[in-house]
Amino acid sequence: MNPFKQTVALKDVKCFALHGFYPEEQLTGNHFIVDLETTFLPIGFDDELAQTVNYEDLNQIILEEMRNTQKLLETVLNNIINKVIALYPFVERVEVSIKKLNPPMPGQVGQSFVQLSYQTEK
Template identity: 60%
Template sequence: MSNAKSYIQTVALRDVKCYAFHGYYPEEQLTGIYFLVDVEVTFVHTGDTENLNHTVNYEVLNTILLEEMANSQKMLETVVRRILDRVLDTYSFLQTGKVGIRKLSPAMPGEVGHSFVELSYVAPK
């Protein structure tokens, strides 16, 4: 019987604040608004906790996130998909991934704190 332990590692960025120009309506793409972005991934940990090549570098996650947030889209669904696809392409060993974007104070009737779009990935078994 093996004593090998299997750990699931989580790496995440929370509440990354970006000013961006996403929106379905032309005026949204002209004026911009603040967004908060979350990225979370999980993978089987190799046990080597001092080697950046055996984990997910959250600086890389941040770069991907910022680059995609700078690329204006009509729909947040497109933005979360592009971020998640790039993360999965960069780190093929991921078991799960999740990207969520909150649009702060969206222009609509009432006092809406934020709208939210999230996309999740689970590796096939």
């Protein structure tokens, strides 16, 4: 049995995007911060990129989905997770969150936060 668990993650990926339920949000856009974390059993330690999750791929997935305007952040999170799983089927756990900075609502709200997790049944 492999005693190791490996985590590959990106934290604080800053994006400007047009996500939002209200039409004006999709016109004016907002600033977002995305965190994406993957956990899996390491395939090996032979200093080969093919044996791990490439965080450049994770960044590309985030940027693609942030460009794909959605009403709900939950949809964006689900799309990110599905792409990670499709690219890296050996991943056991994926956790992704999005913070919308200064969401347009009354009062002084620093950020809204939505998180979604996926875990295999191993």
